[in-house]
Amino acid sequence: MSQITIGIDIAKLKFDVARLAEGKYKHAKFANIAEGFAEFVAWLCDFGDTDQRLCMEATGAYGVPLAEFLVEQGYLVSVVNPAQIHAFGKSELSRAKTDKADAKLIARYALQASMTAWKPLPxxxxxxxxxxxxxxxxxxxxxxxxxxxxxxxxxxxxxxxxxxxxxxxxxxxxxxxxxxxxxxDPDLKRQSDLLMSIPGIGSATITYLLVALSSHHGYTNAKQVVAQAGLAPAIAQSGQWQGKTRIAKTGDARLRKALYLPALVAWRHNPVIRCQCERLKANGKNGKLIACAAMRKLIHLAFAILKSGKPFDPTFSLA
CATH class of the missing domain: 1.20.58 (Methane Monooxygenase Hydroxylase; Chain G, domain 1)
Structure with missing residues (x-):
């Protein structure tokens, strides 16, 4: 039996869906309210499918209520970064840009992607x-x-x-x-106290880290968090040509913004990060690159501290 995928394109007032099975599409659209959610599930049930994957873009507040409703109904829902869908569309040389076409594009992406089930935030x-x-x-x-x-x-x-x-x-x-x-909240309080032990991290930044590092995300290492924050280096190199290395910026812009000033403070007052920054400075790296490296190091420190349950130790060397 071929895989059945459902692409969902979310807008403020409505959402378009495209069911892809055996190379053929079925399209529909529903109001982005509770009644529309129920009508969508009824539409899915009419096909009698038992094996299907639902995929939608991460569009913030507009898509979360629908995703939560579908998970409660027992559906496997994947919420993916819009940049992934956009890149997939470019690989297909896709030209059409309508809600219906986008729903079909998302359905095709779901057919070939390795998707993980989305879980609502605690x-x-x-x-x-x-x-x-x-x-x-x-x-x-x-x-x-x-x-x-x-x-x-x-x-x-x-x-x-x-x-x-x-x-x-x-x-x-x-x-x-x-x-x-x-x-x-005992758990949040414990994590907050641990994060507060990191020089450079204050209460405003801690709230962002508590959300970004929530165990519900299922991160197994700090590099995954760095990538999600859009702080992973985007290396530009081809043959003999070597371009400038920038950060990817395909991720949580709020977390990047929240870490920038703490990274500058940590550069001066956090012994672990100061050592790294001074080494980069001695190697001729510019200030922006050093600040981004400090932001990545803060994520590594925060991840390691929450995982170990032990407060910051300046003698601790990250692997």
Missing amino acids: TNIRVLQALTRRVEHLLEMQRMERNRLETADSTITSSINTVLSILDAELKATRQAIHDHIDH
Whole structure:
């Protein structure tokens, strides 16, 4: 029996699906709400399939409710990096760009890919992620209002200051909610205390690391986390030509951003990372490359510390 794959292209208000079996497609679209989820499952049941794989892109908040619903119904669902689908489309010289065509593309990708079953975030990690992203949004709104204040007419400065006061209060409340959430969860509290022992890592960065290094991801080594963060080196070399080595950037941009300033602090105050950075500097490496290396080292340290359950030890040498 041939493998049956279902490609799902997610949008805000609806999602397109393409069922691929024996080289033929069946297409449908449903509303991206609970009723649409139920209609989609009924549509799948009409085929009477027992062996099928459902694949969708990681599209953030728009796709998570559907993925969670499908997992609860017992379906094998893979949520893959959109960059992988895009690269697969380029390998096919795909030209069409519609929701229907994208669903078919995802179904074809699922047919040849080695996919892993997606698992929803544990409740405690999902709450922490939501609170952390809320802080990001509040900081962005605060920055925008402060920029407006610099050139604002005097008639609206009072209004802007009022909004800034509200944002400041909400930031404090949300950060306190993060602190309380971690403090009241024994496992998160234990991991947080371990991460806090790393020089250069502060409470703001710890929240990102707790989400990124959650055991639910199933990482077996730190290199996988580095790749997921988009910090793995992308080497450019062909024959005699040697291009610049950059980071891949195909991963968690939030984690990269959260690690940048801590990496600079660790460069000065973390003995393990300072030694590495000074060695790279002596070899003529530029500051940006050194900072990226420090970010990777922080991930390695955090992964090793959480895995071992032991706090930072400057004499510990990573393999």
